[in-house]
Amino acid sequence: MSLSPVDGAALAEIESGGAAGAEAGVSRERRIVGRSPGQLAWLRLRRDRTALVSGAMLVLFVLVALAAPLIELAYGIGPRDQFQSKLDGFGMPLGYAGGVSGDHFFGLEPGLGRDIFIRLVHGLRTSLFIAFAAAVLTAVIGVVLGTLAGYLGGWLDAVVNWITDLTLALPFLVIALALTPTLTLRFYGQRDAVPPAFGIGVLIAIFAVFGWTSTARLVRGQVIALREREFVEAARASGAGLGHMLFRQLLPNTWAPILVSFSLAVPQFITSEAALSFIGVGLTEETPSFGRMIYQSLDYLQTDPAFVFFPGVTIFALVFAFNLFGDALRDALDPKSSR
Amino acid sequence: MARFLVKRTLSAVLTLFAVSMLTFLMFFALPRDPVSGMCPKNCNPERLERVRQELGLRDPLVSQYAGYMKGIVTGRDLGSAQGGRCDAPCLGWSYVNNEAVTDTLARVLPVTASIVIPAAILWLLLGVGLGMVSALRRGTWLDRAAIGFSLTGASLQLYFVGAVLLLVFVYTLRWLPVPGYTSLFEDPVRWASGLVLAWVSLAFLFSAIYARLFRAQMLETLSEDFVRTARAKGLSRTRVYGRHALRAAITPVVTVAGLDVGAALGGTVITETTFGIQGLGRTAVEAVRAGDLPTIMATVLVAAVFVVLANVLVDLLYAAIDPRVRLG
Numbered sequence: 046m047s048l049s050p051v052d053g054a055a056l057a058e059i060e061s062g063g064a065a066g067a068e069a070g071v072s073r074e075r076r077i078v079g080r081s082p083g084q085l086a087w088l089r090l091r092r093d094r095t096a097l098v099s100g101a102m103l104v105l106f107v108l109v110a111l112a113a114p115l116i117e118l119a120y121g122i123g124p125r126d127q128f129q130s131k132l133d134g135f136g137m138p139l140g141y142a143g144g145v146s147g148d149h150f151f152g153l154e155p156g157l158g159r160d161i162f163i164r165l166v167h168g169l170r171t172s173l174f175i176a177f178a179a180a181v182l183t184a185v186i187g188v189v190l191g192t193l194a195g196y197l198g199g200w201l202d203a204v205v206n207w208i209t210d211l212t213l214a215l216p217f218l219v220i221a222l223a224l225t226p227t228l229t230l231r232f233y234g235q236r237d238a239v240p241p242a243f244g245i246g247v248l249i250a251i252f253a254v255f256g257w258t259s260t261a262r263l264v265r266g267q268v269i270a271l272r273e274r275e276f277v278e279a280a281r282a283s284g285a286g287l288g289h290m291l292f293r294q295l296l297p298n299t300w301a302p303i304l305v306s307f308s309l310a311v312p313q314f315i316t317s318e319a320a321l322s323f324i325g326v327g328l329t330e331e332t333p334s335f336g337r338m339i340y341q342s343l344d345y346l347q348t349d350p351a352f353v354f355f356p357g358v359t360i361f362a363l364v365f366a367f368n369l370f371g372d373a374l375r376d377a378l379d380p381k382s383s384r
Numbered sequence: 385m386a387r388f389l390v391k392r393t394l395s396a397v398l399t400l401f402a403v404s405m406l407t408f409l410m411f412f413a414l415p416r417d418p419v420s421g422m423c424p425k426n427c428n429p430e431r432l433e434r435v436r437q438e439l440g441l442r443d444p445l446v447s448q449y450a451g452y453m454k455g456i457v458t459g460r461d462l463g464s465a466q467g468g469r470c471d472a473p474c475l476g477w478s479y480v481n482n483e484a485v486t487d488t489l490a491r492v493l494p495v496t497a498s499i500v501i502p503a504a505i506l507w508l509l510l511g512v513g514l515g516m517v518s519a520l521r522r523g524t525w526l527d528r529a530a531i532g533f534s535l536t537g538a539s540l541q542l543y544f545v546g547a548v549l550l551l552v553f554v555y556t557l558r559w560l561p562v563p564g565y566t567s568l569f570e571d572p573v574r575w576a577s578g579l580v581l582a583w584v585s586l587a588f589l590f591s592a593i594y595a596r597l598f599r600a601q602m603l604e605t606l607s608e609d610f611v612r613t614a615r616a617k618g619l620s621r622t623r624v625y626g627r628h629a630l631r632a633a634i635t636p637v638v639t640v641a642g643l644d645v646g647a648a649l650g651g652t653v654i655t656e657t658t659f660g661i662q663g664l665g666r667t668a669v670e671a672v673r674a675g676d677l678p679t680i681m682a683t684v685l686v687a688a689v690f691v692v693l694a695n696v697l698v699d700l701l702y703a704a705i706d707p708r709v710r711l712g
């Protein structure tokens with residue numbers, strides 16, 4: 046018998062535990078603990094290294110976003126400060142890699158000469174706020190309408206389905222492009238200064254109106270498949286009410302896809318905001334945003350690649366961390382997962 | 385089945401109606417004068433007035449809308465400045481492009497289709513393949529590599545990938561020409577070489593999402609009892625995974641693929657902007673910027689038609705794939 050030292054020790058421990066009987070049984074008794082699915086998921090999540098690393102990254106990003114004014118204070122440069130003296134005659138930053146230095150961690154923007162690092166910090170704040178607000182709104186609307194439509198069917202299903210088809214049929218970017226200036230002009234005149242908060246609000250509203258349908262469709266599909274299952278029929282046969290059916294029978298079984306779709310939605314809204322800025326809608330020049338910076342940077346693709354690199358890599362890291370964490374969360378939440 | 389088709393067609397037509405009305409209203413809610421955008425800068429008041437008359441902007445909104453819809457179904461007579469008689473699917477005349485909108489569409493639609501269709505084939509094959517491999521080899525290095533690939537792709541932005549690809553293959557290595565569109569029937573090699581970067585970047589980003597989705601669904605399916613039963617009764621691995629499990633796990637992929645392809649055919653705005661290709665998406669964005677009502681209406685309607693058609697197809701496919709789903 047070839048026992049490794051560890052196996053031997055474990056075996057000895059079990060044997061001694063068995064021999065010592067009564068006195069050891071009190072202190073190191075292997076109790077069977079009842080754990081809720083939520084506790085199990087939390088345990089699995091804590092053991093997952095990917096989840097820990099990506100979770101820590103996300104916490105860091107959120108902290109940076111929350112502490113943006115403090116960072117600005119410590120850094121000593123604001124997002125709108127210009128450093129024209131550090132640009133050459135063509136408006137290109139002096140020095141290597143787009144003017145990276147001890148004063149400017151990520152260099153300067155060509156042209157206006159604003160600091161890229163502090164603009165990214167503020168852009169992170171804007172992006173995260175918009176994405177979270179939009180994701181929560183769309184998830185709530187989508188889950189409620191999707192579950193109801195899938196389970197009840199009938200006219201409600203028809204109406205929800207039809208609205209879903211309608212919003213999905215509209216080309217999102219084009220409509221957003223047409224709507225944003227219209228809405229802005231409705232509330233503010235041609236010459237009024239539009240506060241940045243209004244632009245952010247309009248974006249969140251557009252995302253909520255257009256975004257909920259994908260969640261609703263997903264949930265509806267899941268619920269329709271579940272509706273034909275035996276356990277649902279059994280619950281219905283024993284006289285369960287609507288609330289019980291929706292929240293105790295159907296929702297727990299659609300939990301995983303809903304979470305996956307939420308975990309996909311946050312980074313998706315971050316990229317949607319960037320995409321909108323990319324085609325020139327969205328936030329005003331004053332508000333720092335990822336998409337705007339990347340769009341501006343593409344003009345300097347050949348002359349100043351560092352300007353493309355920093356915003357591009359930051360937004361990638363942010364979205365990547367979200368996706369990693371979402372995946373780990375899905376694994377942890379899956380009751381059938383063996384890990 | 386027939387009942388389902390009739391119902392679905394009716395609701396599709398209803399949706400398209402609603403889209404056309406919404407777009408019409410949205411455009412007239414724009415505070416600026418729709419005509420000023422349609423007429424170049426040196427417009428005198430008489431010409432502006434004539435354009436208004438010809439476009440029927442003096443008529444009530446309802447009759448304008450009715451005229452537009454009638455044009456689509458039967459064709460209509462536009463003023464001499466708008467090219468006279470406009471045949472059956474008449475979508476109006478664009479003063480910005482100085483041509484009938486149907487001609488613009490006929491020019492840009494093949495461009496977008498040439499971007500989307502090969503890209504979609506690529507991303508579906510790649511996505512489902514990767515998802516399958518990583519689900520079956522869960523926990524191995526192959527799985528981790530596939531997950532890594534798909535997470536990277538899902539986290540990248542098209543304009544960023546496009547920019548890097550352009551910088552490497554077009555500007556530095558000079559392996560490919562500057563992206564552009566040539567007709568497939570004119571010169572297939574130039575057609576492919578001008579669009580291949582767009583296909584690759586679209587496929588990379590989209591297949592990532594599909595691989596993720598399919599892997600998750602496949603893992604769930606693999607832990608189901610029927611898979612174990614099928615294996616236990618002696619069916620081969622290929623048959624169980626390739627037919628039984630694949631069929632059960634593919635439904636969400638079909639949904640997403642239908643929506644994605646439908647939406648992409650309606651205009652790939654970001655791709656076209658990144659690579660500077662004039663397809664439906666860029667045409668739509670430029671029309672919104674210029675306030676070119678007939679072109680906006682047409683692009684939005686065409687995009688809507690694609691999405692609605694894709695939806696009907698997805699529903700039919702659902703019933704074909706999953707016998708538990710009953711149409712009716």
